[in-house]
Amino acid sequence: MLTFKESCIGVMKLSKPPVNSLNLEYLTEFNIAIEKLENDKSCRGVIITSALPKIFSAGLDILEMYQPNTDRLRQFWTQVQQLWINLYGSQVATVAAINGHAPAGGCLVSLSCDYRIMAPNYTIGLNETQLGIVAPFWFSDTITNTIGFRKAERALQLGYMFTTDEAKACGLIDKIVPPDQIMAVAHEEMKKMFAVPDFARQITKNQCRKQFIDKLHAKRDADTDNFVNFITKDSIQKAMGKYLESLKKRKSG
Numbered sequence: 657m658l659t660f661k662e663s664c665i666g667v668m669k670l671s672k673p674p675v676n677s678l679n680l681e682y683l684t685e686f687n688i689a690i691e692k693l694e695n696d697k698s699c700r701g702v703i704i705t706s707a708l709p710k711i712f713s714a715g716l717d718i719l720e721m722y723q724p725n726t727d728r729l730r731q732f733w734t735q736v737q738q739l740w741i742n743l744y745g746s747q748v749a750t751v752a753a754i755n756g757h758a759p760a761g762g763c764l765v766s767l768s769c770d771y772r773i774m775a776p777n778y779t780i781g782l783n784e785t786q787l788g789i790v791a792p793f794w795f796s797d798t799i800t801n802t803i804g805f806r807k808a809e810r811a812l813q814l815g816y817m818f819t820t821d822e823a824k825a826c827g828l829i830d831k832i833v834p835p836d837q838i839m840a841v842a843h844e845e846m847k848k849m850f851a852v853p854d855f856a857r858q859i860t861k862n863q864c865r866k867q868f869i870d871k872l873h874a875k876r877d878a879d880t881d882n883f884v885n886f887i888t889k890d891s892i893q894k895a896m897g898k899y900l901e902s903l904k905k906r907k908s909g
């Protein structure tokens with residue numbers, strides 16, 4: 657993770673080649689970096705983007721979920737939950753500058769921010785069902801809060817990956833921006849949020865999101881048990897193995 661401060665704005669650039677997949681170690685690093693910025697009194701905003709060309713993030717590292725060690729799987733999921741709690745509940749203003757594909761966990765990271773700008777000709781969405789897995793309730797809550805119930809339930813069931821244009825049309829992202837302007841526009845959008853007194857913006861954000869974060873806090877252990885039980889099922893492991901194979905085939909084909 658490349659993290660630096662530009663005045664009162666923290667910039668986090670995901671930089672885990674080849675595809676910024678989120679494994680246990682990288683999620684832990686992500687959480688430490690965001691918590692550090694959150695606790696930095698001089699930091700009012702965070703921009704999340706990718707240092708890699710063409711990929712924002714490929715989402716959770718599928719290898720963490722394929723033939724897993726159960727203890728590590730539990731730690732992995734705890735870090736995924738924590739990342740969502742940190743981002744969705746963040747007091748600082750957050751902008752996702754999506755400069756590449758953003759499937760599944762990559763989409764969730766951006767949905768957890770306050771504002772999303774995206775470069776053209778990429779795809780974004782919660783494609784979990786395509787892998788034969790099920791997005792947990794807090795993933796669904798987050799997309800539903802962004803695009804509305806009907807569109808979210810349809811997209812979640814199909815595991816639909818939106819093009820940038822489709823994402824803009826349904827409100828999954830807020831603005832389409834040429835890749836060479838994405839950081840400049842992220843700073844402009846940040847300034848708009850800074851024009852509002854921090855405490856008023858923070859309390860309002862909290863009012864909108866707290867009930868969803870509280871829901872996960874209340875069910876956190878059950879959610880982890882559910883994830884571990886689900887992922888370790890033979891049928892799910894088979895589906896995951898097939899999906900990994902299809903990724904490799906797509907590459908060679």
Ligand SMILES: CCCCCC/C=C/CC(=O)SCCNC(=O)CCNC(=O)[C@H](O)C(C)(C)COP(=O)(O)OP(=O)(O)OC[C@H]1O[C@@H](n2cnc3c(N)ncnc32)[C@H](O)[C@@H]1OP(=O)(O)O
Binds near residue numbers: 719760761790883887
């Ligand atoms: C109760 C149960 C709850 C379960 C909830 C679990 C929720 C899960 C959310 C997730 O995030 S699951 C992950 C979903 N992600 C994907 O489906 C993305 C798959 N990847 C792609 O579509 C493409 O790789 C890409 C991101 C569009 C990039 O394409 P590109 O052509 O540039 O690169 P590739 O050649 O396809 O990939 C390079 C290399 O990376 C490996 N890889 C890709 N994605 C992942 C990943 N998510 N995890 C691990 N590894 C990944 C890919 O297999 C290639 O590997 P090698 O062949 O080079 O070894």
